[in-house]
Amino acid sequence: MPRPSKSSTAYRQSRAFHPDTSHSIETRKSLRTLGLTPPNVESYELQAQRCMKQLESKTSPIEKYIYLSNLRNSNVHLFYRLVLDNFSTLTPLIYTPVVGEACLKWSEIYQQPEGLYLSYKDRGSLKEIVQNWPQQNVEMTVVTDGSRILGLGDLGINGMGIPVGKLALYTGCAGIRPEVTLPLTIDLGTNNEALLKDPLYMGSRRTRVSEREEAMFLDELMVALNEVWPGIVVQFEDFKNPFPALERYQNKYCCFNDDIQGTGAVILAGIIAALRNSETPVKDQRAVFMGAGSAGVGVAKQIVEYFMKEGLTEDEARRCFWFVDTKGLITNDRGDKLAQHKVYFSRDDNKGQQFKTLSEIVDHVKPTILMGLSTMRGIFNESILKKMAAMDKRPIIFPLSNPSSNSECTFEEAMKFTDGRAMFASGSPFPDYIHNGKVMHASQGNNMYVFPGIGLGSILCKTAHISQEMIYTSAVALSNTLREDEFASGMLYPSLDRIRSVSIVVAREVIREAQRQRLDREPSIRNLSDAELDEWISTKMYDPRKDNGFPELETREETREATAAYRMAARL
Numbered sequence: 001m002p003r004p005s006k007s008s009t010a011y012r013q014s015r016a017f018h019p020d021t022s023h024s025i026e027t028r029k030s031l032r033t034l035g036l037t038p039p040n041v042e043s044y045e046l047q048a049q050r051c052m053k054q055l056e057s058k059t060s061p062i063e064k065y066i067y068l069s070n071l072r073n074s075n076v077h078l079f080y081r082l083v084l085d086n087f088s089t090l091t092p093l094i095y096t097p098v099v100g101e102a103c104l105k106w107s108e109i110y111q112q113p114e115g116l117y118l119s120y121k122d123r124g125s126l127k128e129i130v131q132n133w134p135q136q137n138v139e140m141t142v143v144t145d146g147s148r149i150l151g152l153g154d155l156g157i158n159g160m161g162i163p164v165g166k167l168a169l170y171t172g173c174a175g176i177r178p179e180v181t182l183p184l185t186i187d188l189g190t191n192n193e194a195l196l197k198d199p200l201y202m203g204s205r206r207t208r209v210s211e212r213e214e215a216m217f218l219d220e221l222m223v224a225l226n227e228v229w230p231g232i233v234v235q236f237e238d239f240k241n242p243f244p245a246l247e248r249y250q251n252k253y254c255c256f257n258d259d260i261q262g263t264g265a266v267i268l269a270g271i272i273a274a275l276r277n278s279e280t281p282v283k284d285q286r287a288v289f290m291g292a293g294s295a296g297v298g299v300a301k302q303i304v305e306y307f308m309k310e311g312l313t314e315d316e317a318r319r320c321f322w323f324v325d326t327k328g329l330i331t332n333d334r335g336d337k338l339a340q341h342k343v344y345f346s347r348d349d350n351k352g353q354q355f356k357t358l359s360e361i362v363d364h365v366k367p368t369i370l371m372g373l374s375t376m377r378g379i380f381n382e383s384i385l386k387k388m389a390a391m392d393k394r395p396i397i398f399p400l401s402n403p404s405s406n407s408e409c410t411f412e413e414a415m416k417f418t419d420g421r422a423m424f425a426s427g428s429p430f431p432d433y434i435h436n437g438k439v440m441h442a443s444q445g446n447n448m449y450v451f452p453g454i455g456l457g458s459i460l461c462k463t464a465h466i467s468q469e470m471i472y473t474s475a476v477a478l479s480n481t482l483r484e485d486e487f488a489s490g491m492l493y494p495s496l497d498r499i500r501s502v503s504i505v506v507a508r509e510v511i512r513e514a515q516r517q518r519l520d521r522e523p524s525i526r527n528l529s530d531a532e533l534d535e536w537i538s539t540k541m542y543d544p545r546k547d548n549g550f551p552e553l554e555t556r557e558e559t560r561e562a563t564a565a566y567r568m569a570a571r572l
């Protein structure tokens with residue numbers, strides 16, 4: 001992941017160069033931007049103060065989202081510096097939950113493309129269109145078909161907010177340079193009636209293509225991306241049915257599915273931490289999963305792997321899980337044809353009984369772990385939470401659906417109805433809650449803790465593909481970053497304020513696993529110690545605190561070239 005060289009090409013490729021009030025007079029002179037900004041040279045602190053004031057003046061979350069999008073598009077370095085310095089405050093505005101609202105309103109709030117759109121009617125020419133992207137070098141893309149955006153359903157191309165938000169976190173959390181990231185939305189139609197009728201909707205006005213047509217489209221896309229940018233890391237995001245693509249591509253290209261694998265890894269890390277506080281041994285854990293989709297199954301499979309490492313056979317591990325979907329508990333004799341991904345966890349020990357409601361299922365299973373990946377706000381109601389608290393001293397309760405409006409319960413509900421005993425993690429952030437005079441902090445079990453490090457590690461070691469072992473390793477690495485003081489205060493994940501150092505550890509361990517499996521193609525880092533590797537990784541990370549858009553240049557020729565390029569990029 002090379003930093004842009006000081007040459008003009010790289011600078012022409014940088015996304016958002018605008019005259020910046022932090023540029024020195026010398027820089028302004030050499031850029032010939034003197035006079036194009038107010039005269040004072042400002043410190044970052046002053047710029048940040050103004051930005052935060054403007055942000056605070058916006059009264060609704062969506063207005064704050066729009067403000068921050070405009071800032072990212074007009075002064076990328078200032079935006080990322082602000083994000084890094086105010087991570088916990090700004091992440092909910094650029095990612096979940098507010099990105100959910102942004103996607104719902106995308107047709108109305110649209111101001112700029114934000115990424116690349118490829119339509120079904122473009123098939124046969126995907127490579128040509130991909131080459132229209134103005135950056136020459138792209139190393140990381142997040143692609144969605146918009147068919148399952150968070151828990152909000154099929155939003156068609158309005159799902160673009162998700163690749164944009166995820167890639168902003170790649171830059172914020174893992175220092176992947178913004179100009180090498182590509183938000184990508186494929187427009188394969190939508191089955192969302194309201195969108196099809198909305199005159200402002202900007203996607204194809206057709207229902208979704210068939211699974212087979214989508215598969216063929218993705219085949220062409222993967223070839224196109226890899227021909228234009230060999231080795232590009234592809235993150236699949238928010239596909240309604242993501243399993244076939246993952247199976248087809250995971251050993252062929254450098255790619256992974258965030259909802260299955262990233263979520264699996266991050267929740268495993270939370271479970272590893274929670275089990276340290278549980279009095280129930282691993283072999284006696286019983287997990288009820290509300291929701292049997294890509295995330296639910298991805299999470300459970302990852303935990304099965306962990307339980308096996310803890311000494312259980314695969315069958316013993318698999319039997320610790322009970323899955324619930326819209327039709328109730330998933331059993332072999334329920335009478336419907338199960339989707340392929342549900343078969344592995346389907347129960348055969350229900351003795352002909354069928355269980356429909358979560359309440360019945362909780363009574364039947366007596367779970368120690370309750371996972372929510374169902375998009376069903378409030379399904380972990382007072383009665384369910386009280387049952388969990390009655391059965392276990394420290395019940396593990398993870399309402400993971402996004403955005404907050406879809407969460408199976410809130411932090412407050414979980415604390416109130418379990419008398420503050422639940423070990424809790426949610427997909428979207430929840431405010432602190434005071435229970436019996438003690439401030440309780442909600443852990444956020446969101447894949448944002450791992451995908452940036454997985455992507456960074458994969459890019460840096462130039463892995464041939466992203467193996468399941470690399471994903472599993474990322475979970476263990478994340479769990480190892482939780483400090484004892486954090487754990488003692490009830491947190492299951494490290495503080496988001498040190499997400500960059502967490503991402504370095506995740507990236508390092510991902511690289512180590514790629515090296516063990518000989519998937520890596522960066523021999524120069526094979527013999528580094530962990531400390532040296534961490535240092536090397538950190539030198540490769542974009543740091544907006546050190547980069548305000550224009551480098552110190554050594555020669556007159558470099559300055560002349562970079563100036564010309566800068567002016568072109570800024571359309572000056």
Ligand SMILES: NC(=O)C1=CN([C@@H]2O[C@H](COP(=O)(O)OP(=O)(O)OC[C@H]3O[C@@H](n4cnc5c(N)ncnc54)[C@H](O)[C@@H]3O)[C@@H](O)[C@H]2O)C=CC1
Pocket residue numbers: 148149150151152240258259263266290291292293294295296324325326327372373374375376400401402403406426427428445446447448
């Ligand atoms: N915390 C995190 O990092 C992540 C959270 N998620 C969230 O998890 C949720 C699910 O995502 P996916 O599994 O990818 O979606 P999906 O569409 O593949 O699966 C949803 C599952 O929920 C079940 N479901 C829906 N309504 C139900 C009801 N009334 N009763 C019982 N089950 C019901 C469906 O049958 C399906 O099995 C979404 O809200 C998503 O935002 C997804 C990935 C990561």
Ligand SMILES: CC(=O)C(=O)O
Pocket residue numbers: 096149150151238258259401402427446447
């Ligand atoms: C976080 C995430 O990937 C989701 O909710 O889909």
Ligand SMILES: [Mg+2]
Pocket residue numbers: 150237238258259
């Ligand atoms: Mg997702």
